[in-house]
Amino acid sequence: xxxxxxxxxxxxxxxxKKTGTTNRDTQSAALSRFKDQVGLEAPGIPTDAAGMTNxxxxxxxxxxxxxxxxxxxxxxxxSSGGDATQDALAALLSQPAAPAPEPAPYVDPYxxxxxxxxxxxEARRQFLQQWxxxxxxxxxxxxxxxxxxxxxxxNPYEQIQMIAPSIAPxxxxxxLQQAGVSPEQVQALISVSAxxxxxxxxxxxxxxxxLAGSTNVARDSRISDVELARALGGxxxxxxxxxxxxxxxxxxxxxxxxxxxxxxQDQLAADDRAYNRGQDSRQERLDRVNSIVSAIGDQxxxxxxxxxxxxxxx
Amino acid sequence: MAGNYADLGLAYxxxxxxxxxxxxxxxxxxxxxxxxxxxxxxRQQTDLTRTSNNQLGxxxxxxxxxxxxxxxxxxxxxSDFATGVQQQSQDIADRVRxxxxxxxxxxxxxxxxxxxxxxxxxxxxxxxxxxxxxxLQDYMPFLGS
Numbered sequence: 001x002x003x004x005x006x007x008x009x010x011x012x013x014x015x016x017k018k019t020g021t022t023n024r025d026t027q028s029a030a031l032s033r034f035k036d037q038v039g040l041e042a043p044g045i046p047t048d049a050a051g052m053t054n055x056x057x058x059x060x061x062x063x064x065x066x067x068x069x070x071x072x073x074x075x076x077x078x079s080s081g082g083d084a085t086q087d088a089l090a091a092l093l094s095q096p097a098a099p100a101p102e103p104a105p106y107v108d109p110y111x112x113x114x115x116x117x118x119x120x121x122e123a124r125r126q127f128l129q130q131w132x133x134x135x136x137x138x139x140x141x142x143x144x145x146x147x148x149x150x151x152x153x154x155n156p157y158e159q160i161q162m163i164a165p166s167i168a169p170x171x172x173x174x175x176l177q178q179a180g181v182s183p184e185q186v187q188a189l190i191s192v193s194a195x196x197x198x199x200x201x202x203x204x205x206x207x208x209x210x211l212a213g214s215t216n217v218a219r220d221s222r223i224s225d226v227e228l229a230r231a232l233g234g235x236x237x238x239x240x241x242x243x244x245x246x247x248x249x250x251x252x253x254x255x256x257x258x259x260x261x262x263x264x265q266d267q268l269a270a271d272d273r274a275y276n277r278g279q280d281s282r283q284e285r286l287d288r289v290n291s292i293v294s295a296i297g298d299q300x301x302x303x304x305x306x307x308x309x310x311x312x313x314x
Numbered sequence: 315m316a317g318n319y320a321d322l323g324l325a326y327x328x329x330x331x332x333x334x335x336x337x338x339x340x341x342x343x344x345x346x347x348x349x350x351x352x353x354x355x356x357r358q359q360t361d362l363t364r365t366s367n368n369q370l371g372x373x374x375x376x377x378x379x380x381x382x383x384x385x386x387x388x389x390x391x392x393s394d395f396a397t398g399v400q401q402q403s404q405d406i407a408d409r410v411r412x413x414x415x416x417x418x419x420x421x422x423x424x425x426x427x428x429x430x431x432x433x434x435x436x437x438x439x440x441x442x443x444x445x446x447x448x449x450l451q452d453y454m455p456f457l458g459s
Contacts, residue, residue: 139447
């Protein structure tokens, strides 16, 4: 049976048959390939020619021992010292089953931006509330001033005093008596004059009442206008505030949705990177096992090979 | 609407000043009219008194010349004359009084018009303040926070 280093891996034929070289020469060529495939950092593998000769000899010994043990249907536990190959295999087998790479805790790179968007939206809401409150206060103050001014207005028609007659009846009475007019006639004349005065004064007062009432109605109407304007103005402020608040809510929701999408994309990318790292690690371990199996697999029992592959995560 | 928020006080004061000037001019004109009316009434009363006294003396003398000094005819004639004079004097006094009342009414109308103009100016100022507050609220979306 040919050893691994006696086989040309490209053609699958024996070096011995093609070249006629000695067993030791083919072993050297195989050693070179093994070094290339496994790497010098592999535990227990010497780096110089003399050491490598000894190491290969120890593999031969191990192979013979395992062969004998297989023939005797007995399992020989790997030795812990003295044999480099046994040590390498023991080290490899002693390694715990390769755990799945633990994913690093995910850190959202947009968390700060999201918090800032929420803070800005909240600050804007407070700003809008304060502004609306200020507008309401201003409008209320203006309304109060106007209502107070209107209520304090004096109605000029209510201030008019009736003018007293410029000539007292006694003057006429004296004059007429001196002229010899009878007392009855004097009284009749005075009565007629007084009646005319009274009728005139009543008409004048009626007119004043109408004008005063009209003025009071106008004043009351203006006061009503003030209260109506106050109510409508407050409603207008509320409507504008609500519209502004809706705008802020929509802007905040849009920003959060945008950041959520960015976070989702970032999480997917992180998952891909973790998956690729796991794949690379497993492939690397598998490559190492394949190298060992291709190099010395025929010296190992199948159980050991299966354990190696299992540890490699296959 | 939004452009005049800066001159709220100026616009209000301008309206009130203009109304005040018109009111003061009208009140002064009315006062002068009252003075003229009173002056005219006094003069008419003075003239009536002077002429009536002269005419009353002549009337009494004419009855004496005709031997009717103490007759009933003379008494009736003098009584009618005196009554006529009294009615003229009363008419003059009533006219002066009515002119005074009309003048006072004009003063009240002028003051009422002024008060209404001031009230309208106050309401306009209030509405301007409203518009300013609301227009500033319109700017909020552009101010950021």
